[in-house]
Amino acid sequence: MNPTRFNWFNATSLALGFGFLYLPILILIIFSFNDSKLVTVWGGFSTRWYVALFQDEAFMEAAWVTLRVALVSATFAAILGTMAAMVLIRAKRFPGRMLFSGMIYSPLVMPEVITGLSLLLLFVAIGLDRGYWTITLAHTTFAMCYVAVVVSSRLLSFDMSLEEAALDLGSTRLNTFFQVTLPIILPAIIAGWLLAFTLSLDDLVIASFTSGPGSTTLPMKIYSQVRLGVNPQINALSTILITLVAIGVVITSLLGKRQAEKEGKQ
Amino acid sequence: MNHSFNWGRFWLISIPFIWLLVFFLLPFIIVVKMSLSDMANAMPPYVPTLDLTQGWSSLMEYLKQLDFENYSFLMDDELYVLSYLSSLKIALISTFLTLLVGYPLAYGMAKMPEKWRPILLMMVILPFWTSFLIRVYSWIGILKGDGLLNSTLMALGLINEPLVIMNTTTAVYIGIVYSYLPFLVLPLYATLEKIDHSLLEAAADLGASPMKAFWQITFPMSLPGVVAGAFLVFIPAMGEFVIPDLLGGSETLMIGKTLWEEFFGNRDWPLASAVAVALLLLLVIPILFFQRMQEKQQEANS
Numbered sequence: 001m002n003p004t005r006f007n008w009f010n011a012t013s014l015a016l017g018f019g020f021l022y023l024p025i026l027i028l029i030i031f032s033f034n035d036s037k038l039v040t041v042w043g044g045f046s047t048r049w050y051v052a053l054f055q056d057e058a059f060m061e062a063a064w065v066t067l068r069v070a071l072v073s074a075t076f077a078a079i080l081g082t083m084a085a086m087v088l089i090r091a092k093r094f095p096g097r098m099l100f101s102g103m104i105y106s107p108l109v110m111p112e113v114i115t116g117l118s119l120l121l122l123f124v125a126i127g128l129d130r131g132y133w134t135i136t137l138a139h140t141t142f143a144m145c146y147v148a149v150v151v152s153s154r155l156l157s158f159d160m161s162l163e164e165a166a167l168d169l170g171s172t173r174l175n176t177f178f179q180v181t182l183p184i185i186l187p188a189i190i191a192g193w194l195l196a197f198t199l200s201l202d203d204l205v206i207a208s209f210t211s212g213p214g215s216t217t218l219p220m221k222i223y224s225q226v227r228l229g230v231n232p233q234i235n236a237l238s239t240i241l242i243t244l245v246a247i248g249v250v251i252t253s254l255l256g257k258r259q260a261e262k263e264g265k266q
Numbered sequence: 267m268n269h270s271f272n273w274g275r276f277w278l279i280s281i282p283f284i285w286l287l288v289f290f291l292l293p294f295i296i297v298v299k300m301s302l303s304d305m306a307n308a309m310p311p312y313v314p315t316l317d318l319t320q321g322w323s324s325l326m327e328y329l330k331q332l333d334f335e336n337y338s339f340l341m342d343d344e345l346y347v348l349s350y351l352s353s354l355k356i357a358l359i360s361t362f363l364t365l366l367v368g369y370p371l372a373y374g375m376a377k378m379p380e381k382w383r384p385i386l387l388m389m390v391i392l393p394f395w396t397s398f399l400i401r402v403y404s405w406i407g408i409l410k411g412d413g414l415l416n417s418t419l420m421a422l423g424l425i426n427e428p429l430v431i432m433n434t435t436t437a438v439y440i441g442i443v444y445s446y447l448p449f450l451v452l453p454l455y456a457t458l459e460k461i462d463h464s465l466l467e468a469a470a471d472l473g474a475s476p477m478k479a480f481w482q483i484t485f486p487m488s489l490p491g492v493v494a495g496a497f498l499v500f501i502p503a504m505g506e507f508v509i510p511d512l513l514g515g516s517e518t519l520m521i522g523k524t525l526w527e528e529f530f531g532n533r534d535w536p537l538a539s540a541v542a543v544a545l546l547l548l549l550v551i552p553i554l555f556f557q558r559m560q561e562k563q564q565e566a567n568s
Contacts, residue, residue, distance in 0.1 A: 010374040014386070017371030021393050021447065024404035027414060031407065084282040094279055103286040105557045109497075111505020111549070113522045114542045117529060118293030121539070124310050125296055141289040144282070173274050202397045205507055209529075219399050226399070226512060230407045238400040245395045253388050 025242060032235035049236035059221060059237070065132065066201060066218040073139035074197035080140065081147025081196070082189055088148060089155040107145040115142060116209030123210065130212030138210040139200040146199065147192030154188035187259055194252060198245070294546075301539035302332035312535050336540035345524070346541065350548065352519040356435065356510075357503040360442035364499045365492065367443055368450040372491075373484075375451075376458035387455070394448040402441050402512050409437050409513070433515030441509040446502065450495035457491030458484070497556045505545060521545050 032050075036043025053059060084104055091097070107115065119138045123130055158181070166176040182189075204219040211217065218237075225231050306313040314331040340346040375386045393401065408414045409432040416428040431437050461484060469479040507522035514520070521541065529538040 007377065009370075010377045013370030014374040014378070017367065017374070017447075017451075018389060020367065020444070021390070024401065024408060024444070025393065025396070027408065028400070028404040080282050080285055083278055084286075087279050087282060091275065091279055096283065099291075100279075100283055100286070102557065103290050106553060107290060109501045109549075109553050109556055111502065111522060111545060113505055113507050113525045114297075114546060117525070117538060117542050118297045119289065121296045121300055121535070122289070122293040137289065141285070144285070148282075198395050202399065204399050205526075219397070222399055222403070223508075226403050226406070230403075230410070234403065238397070238403070241400065242396050245397075246392060249388065249392050249395050253384075257384075 028235055029239045029242065032232065032239040034232060034235075037232060049232040050240075053233050053236050053240075056233070058216075059218075059233075062216050062218045062221040065215055069132065069135050069139060069207075069217065070197050070200035073136045073143060073200050074193050076136075076140040077143035077147050077196040078189055078193040081144040081192055082151050082185070084144060084148040085151035085155055088152045104145050104148050107142045108149065110142075112203070112205035113209075116206040119206070120209040130210060131215040134210045134212065135207050135215065135217065138206050139196075139203065142206065143196035143199050146195050147189070150192040150195060151185060151188045154185050158184060187256065191252070191256075194248065201241075297539045297542055299332070300536055301336055301543045302334065303536045303539075304331075304333075304335065305534045305536050310535070311533055336537050337544070339537065340540055340544060345519070346521075346544075349519040349521045349524045350544070353504050353521040354548075356438060356442070356518075356520060357500050357506075360439050360446075360503055361496050361500045363439055364443045364446055364450050365496060368447055368454060368495065369492075371447075372451045372454040372458055375455050376461075383459070387452075390448050390451050390455075398445060399508060401445055402509055405437070405441055405444065405513060406432065409440070432513065435514060435518050437513035438510050438518050438520075441513045442499070442503050442506065445509065446499040449498040449502075453494040453498065454488065454491040457488050457494075461487050494559060497552060497559075501549060501552055501556065504549060 033045050033047065034041075034043055035046035035048065084100075088101060088104065094100075116138070119134075119141070120130070123134050128134055162180050162184070163176055166180045167173070171179065202219065203217075204223050207217045208220055208223075211220065222234055222237065225234055300312065303312045303314065305311060314328050371390075375383060375390070378386060406413070410416075411428050411430070411432060413432065415431070416425075419425045420428065431440075465483050466479050469483055470476070474482065505522045506520060507526050510518045510520040510523045511526070514523075522545075525538050525541045525545070528534050528541060
C-alpha cells in the first residue's frame with residue numbers, strides 16, 4: 001500500500017493503538033521507583049524496591065532456576081527445531097509426514113493448560129521426579145515447534161543450487177550442511193533460539209504443572225505474589241525484565257538490519 | 267548415485283519425530299486414558315494403575331475399570347457446561363474487540379511512509395517479547411477500585427464513585443485484547459501492506475468515495491489477514507488461565523481456570539483430564555483449520 005498524505009484518522013488510530021500498548025507498561029515502570037508502598041500514590045523517587053529485590057534470596061534462587069531452564073531448553077529447542085525444519089522443507093515423502101507436520105503446528109495453538117497437564121501425566125507415568133529437568137524437557141518440546149516455524153521460513157527462500165554445487169564438488173552431506181547451509185540459515189536459528197529463550201523465561205502454566213518441590217521458576221514466584229495484589233517489588237522486577245528484553249530486541253533488529261543490508265549489497 | 271540406505275536422512279527425520287511422539291503425542295494418549303480412570307486418595311491420586319508384571323489378566327481387569335463416568339459428570343454438572351459456553355462467549359467477544367482495536371492500528375501502520383514502518387513493526391512486536399504475566403499484572407494497578415483509572419477519573423470529576431472493573435469479566439476482556447493485540451496486528455498488517463495502491467486510485471478515479479473504496483477493495487482483500495489474526499486470538503483465548511485468574515472474578519467462568527482448579531485445588535486428575543479432552547475436542551476444528559492455513563501458506567511461498 002502506498003502512503004497517502006497526512007491523515008487524521010490514521011494518526012489517531014496509531015496514537016491510540018500504541019498508547020494502549022505502552023501506557024500500562026510505562027505506568028508499571030514509573031511506579032517501580034515509587035517510595036510509597038501504595039501503588040496509586042506517588043511518594044517520591046526511590047530505588048528501595050530494587051534493593052529489596054536483590055536481597056530477597058527466594059527471588060534470586062527462582063531467577064537462577066529460570067535462567068538455567070531457559071538456556072538449556074532454548075539450546076535443545078534450537079537443535080531439534082532446526083532438524084524438524086529441515087524435515088518439513090526438504091523431506092517431501094516419508095511415512096507419517098502428515099503426523100509429523102501436525103505435531104509441529106499443533107503445539108503453537110495448544111492451550112497451555114493441556115500441554116502442562118499432559119506432560120505432567122507423562123512424567124508421573126514414567127516415574128520421572130519432577131523438578132529442573134522436567135521443566136526443561138517440557139519447554140524444549142513446545143519451543144522446538146516455534147524454532148521449526150522460524151527456521152523453515154528461512155529454508156524456503158534458500159537457494160538449493162549452493163548445496164548442489166557443494167555436493168557436486170565432492171563434499172559430504174554433513175560437510176555441506178555445516179559449511180554451506182548452516183551459515184546461511186544461522187540468523188533464523190539465532191532468532192528461533194531467542195524466541196525459545198523468551199518463551200521459556202515467560203512460561204507460568206507449563207512450569208507450574210511440570211515443576212516439583214524446590215524448583216520454583218521466576219514466573220511462578222511472581223504469580224504467587226501477584227495473586228495477593230500489587231506489589232512494588234514485582235514492579236521493580238518487571239522493570240528489569242522489560243529493560244533487558246527491550247535491549248535484546250533492539251540489538252537483534254539492528255543486527256538483522258545490518259545482515260539485510262549486507263545481503264542487499266551482494 | 268548411491269542406492270544404499272541414507273542414514274543421515276533417517277536420523278534427521280527420526281530424532282525430532284521420536285521426540286515429538288514421546289513428549290507430545292504419548293502425553294495426550296495418557297490424558298485420554300486418565301480421563302477414563304477414577305480419582306483415588308492415594309499417590310498417584312487415581313485408579314486403576316496398570317501393573318504389567320501381573321500379566322495378561324491384569325491388563326483385562328485394568329481395561330474393565332475404565333469408564334466414561336467423568337464425561338457424564340461433565341455433562342451433568344452445570345459448572346462445566348457453563349464454563350465451556352462462557353469461555354466460548356468470552357473468546358468470541360474478545361476476538362471481535364481485538365479486531366476493533368487492531369484493525370485501525372494495522373491500517374494506520376500500512377499507510378505510514380515506508381521508512382517508518384520497520385520501527386512501527388518493532389514497536390508492535392516489543393510488547394509480545396515482554397512477559398505475558400507482567401503485562402497482565404500491569405492492569406491490576408490500573409483497574410482496581412483505588413487504582414489509577416478510578417483515581418484519575420475521580421480527580422477529573424468525571425465520576426463520583428469508583429468504577430468496578432477489576433475482578434469482573436470486563437477486566438478479562440481488556441486483558442485478552444491487550445495481551446493478544448500483537449498476534450492480530452502482525453498478520454493483518456502483512457496483508458494490508460501488500461494491497462496494491464493503484465487499485466484504490468482506480469476506484470477513486472471511477473468516482474468511489476474513500477469509504478466505499480475501503481469497504482469494496484481494502485477490507486475484502488485484507489480478509490485473509492483478519493481470519494489468520496482472529497484465529498491466533500480466539501484459540502489461545504479459549505484455554506486462557508492467567509487472565510481470568512488474575513483479572514476476572516468468581517463470576518468469570520473459563521475452562522482453563524476450571525481445569526487448573528480441578529487439578530491443583532481438588533487434585534482430581536481424572537476429571538481435569540476429562541476437561542482437557544473436552545476442551546481439545548472443541549478446539550480441534552479451529553486448530554485443524556489453522557494448520558491447513560499454515561501449510562497452504564507455506565506451499566504458496568515455496
